[in-house]
Amino acid sequence: MASTAPRRRSLFTSRLVNTAAEGEQPAVVEDLRHAILAGDEPPGTPIPIDAVARFFGVSPIPVREALKVLLGEGLVEHVPRVGYAVAKLAFAEFAELYDVRAALEASALRQSVLRATAADDVVVHETHAAMGRAMASGDERGYHAESRRFHVALIGPAGMQRLTHMYESAWNMTEPARPMSRVEAGGRSVFYDDHDRMLHAFVARDADTLVAESGRHFGHLREAIAAFRDDPDVFRPV
Structure with missing residues (x-):
């Protein structure tokens, strides 16, 4: 409702x-x-x-x-x-969208590793570096934008257009809440470290490790959003 x-x-x-x-x-x-x-x-x-x-x-x-x-x-x-x-979501709906993204990302990453090229490695490195610069300067919006680019760069080589559309649609529905603006710098540092491990697994074409690190990252994201689950300015009361 x-x-x-x-x-x-x-x-x-x-x-x-x-x-x-x-x-x-x-x-x-x-x-x-x-x-x-x-x-x-x-x-x-x-x-x-x-x-x-x-x-x-x-x-x-x-x-x-x-x-x-x-x-x-x-x-x-x-x-x-x-x-x-x-749109104002209930927390359970919001959290479900993270579950959707996690499942879609895991599926795409295995295909992405099989098809990725050196040019894809360059894009992933560039977005990861841009995240680091944004984090160092305290640019929350920039960090969030580059984080999204990083994830899309990881799944892009899979060439799964319909999956990518669903993935980005699920991400879009959480954007108005600006979740990264509610996570302190220490939390974003944890995410950045997650991304660093994901980058190395991607470049190594190690699908099992990459999927595992993606799952770990989404676990950290779920913990972060749970911290403001009772904020009425963000979520609709059940």
Whole structure:
């Protein structure tokens, strides 16, 4: 069930960016999706249709259609008597998405090791190094972005497009909560060490170790998100 009332007055439109060039039709779906995935407006934030329509210079109709698309992606929810809002999950739903990612990643990694090339090794090394720089500078957003690139780089060589789509969709649904912003630097250091072991197993084409290290990493992630499972600003009460 969705939350029954907005947590606060929406400032959603202040975060929007219209990426359309002059004379082009606004990319309403893509720009709304980007605003939600950026995590600047937390779960439960109302999305005012009329204000969004004014921002893009369109009627409410394409905004409603865009929100229906994002509803199907699990990024927004429709709140009775209130309207649309950034989706707010129960903790169990949120944790389940990590289980989904773990299972999909394990499946893809075995194929990825079989097909990876030296060029793939370079990409994985580059994203791992970028994570380290972001962690050293205290750039939580940068760390999170590079962590995602790292995981996608590991499974990319498998060439499993449908699996990768499901994997990224599951990841997207947890983005509005900005989980890495709630993990202290020490926790991110543990994740980075996990990634380091995963990198070495990938380069060595050691599928068994790589899958085992991926499983260990997701165990650490589950422990981290459990620490804020009772935060009502993040999760919907059961």
